[in-house]
Amino acid sequence: MAPSFQIPVSVGGLLAAIACVVGGGPLFAFGLRALRVRRALSRLREEALSMDARGLVYVQGKVALESPLFSPLSNQPCAGYALHVNAEGTRIGGHVRQQRAFRLESAQASARVEALHQPWASVTTAERTIEPGEVLSQRLAGLFESNAELRWLRRSGQRLVLREKALLPGAHVHVLAFAHVAESDAVVGELEYARTGTDDAAVSHAVGVTRSTELVLGGDDPHMPCVVSALVPSLSAIRPSRLASTGAIAGPLLTMAGLLYLAQAAESLLGATS
Numbered sequence: 001m002a003p004s005f006q007i008p009v010s011v012g013g014l015l016a017a018i019a020c021v022v023g024g025g026p027l028f029a030f031g032l033r034a035l036r037v038r039r040a041l042s043r044l045r046e047e048a049l050s051m052d053a054r055g056l057v058y059v060q061g062k063v064a065l066e067s068p069l070f071s072p073l074s075n076q077p078c079a080g081y082a083l084h085v086n087a088e089g090t091r092i093g094g095h096v097r098q099q100r101a102f103r104l105e106s107a108q109a110s111a112r113v114e115a116l117h118q119p120w121a122s123v124t125t126a127e128r129t130i131e132p133g134e135v136l137s138q139r140l141a142g143l144f145e146s147n148a149e150l151r152w153l154r155r156s157g158q159r160l161v162l163r164e165k166a167l168l169p170g171a172h173v174h175v176l177a178f179a180h181v182a183e184s185d186a187v188v189g190e191l192e193y194a195r196t197g198t199d200d201a202a203v204s205h206a207v208g209v210t211r212s213t214e215l216v217l218g219g220d221d222p223h224m225p226c227v228v229s230a231l232v233p234s235l236s237a238i239r240p241s242r243l244a245s246t247g248a249i250a251g252p253l254l255t256m257a258g259l260l261y262l263a264q265a266a267e268s269l270l271g272a273t274s
Contacts, residue, residue: 009265017261024255031247034240037225041239044176049106051215053179056225058235059217061106063171069098072140073126073164080120081166083143085150087158088129094149102167104175104217111215112182113175113228121229122171126164132157167228176227176238177217 040056049059068077080099087093101114130136136144144150153160167173218226227233 009261009268013261014265017258017265020254020258021262024251024253024258026251027247027254028251029247031245031249031251034244035248037240038242038245041225041235044235046174049104049109049111051109051181053109053111053215054181055179056176057179057217058174058176059104059106059111060172060174061104061111063167063169063173064103064105064110065169066102066112067100068169069100071125071164071166072143073128073162074166076125076166076168078125078166078168080122081125081164082119082122084163084165085144085153086161086163087153087156088161090158092153094147094153096143096147096150099167104173109215111179111217113177114216114218116218118226118228120167121227121231121233122165122167123230124163125166125168128162128164130160130162132159167230171230174227174229174231174233175217176225176233176235178226179215179217182214182216183212 037056044056044058046058046060047053049061053059063079065077065079069079069081070076071078071081072083079102080097082095082097084095085093097119099116099120101112101116104111104113144154218228225238227238
């Protein structure tokens with residue numbers, strides 16, 4: 001009988017096998033997600049915003065503010081902004097951004113956009129140059145101090161070019177995001193209070209409760225594509241690479257290889273002790 005193929009068992013091999021077993025699952029999940037996103041984007045077409053939207057959608061509409069921010073240079077109410085700072089004549093720079101949820105309005109429907117974890121692509125709304133040592137407003141100085149790169153640029157003594165990009169109310173934007181419906185309960189009517197018993201304990205109850213639904217685009221899942229852009233987005237640039245999707249095959253193979261090695265190691269150990 002021909003001898004079976006044996007891989008030498010070693011401490012390094014055992015550690016590598018355990019790493020394969022542990023890492024195979026996440027690699028498979030990442031690759032499967034990338035594969036699904038690639039397929040979804042290949043079939044994705046722009047559609048009208050409606051309350052029936054579900055899953056990955058590509059829609060457009062106008063920005064309506066819920067709780068406005070104010071842009072740092074032009075001081076305009078906005079849904080979000082990014083302040084880019086560069087040393088004049090160089091590519092050395094940094095940026096600070098802040099974004100809030102906003103409403104996307106169209107003729108057919110309205111949705112809440114919660115694309116908070118990925119930067120938005122908006123247009124330039126203001127520019128400014130500041131000299132070394134120039135006194136800044138309290139808010140602008142606070143933004144510089146809140147970011148290590150901007151703080152270093154400010155203290156480097158160079159002339160700085162500031163460029164503000166903001167998403168203003170009424171701006172027409174394209175949104176590519178995962179659509180779902182969120183439900184919430186709201187109390188309607190007045191609350192009634194009564195005192196009962198001998199302990200004067202207050203008892204309250206709601207006259208009525210109503211349930212409302214809201215269309216939501218985006219969320220806090222960093223693995224789902226979520227794009228808010230004032231320009232037409234490039235779907236090819238958003239699509240995960242083919243290499244990323246290979247994890248759907250490589251993950252199970254790594255796990256299987258690790259398990260086989262561990263099984264062989266256990267068999268060798270049992271053989272040695274018998």
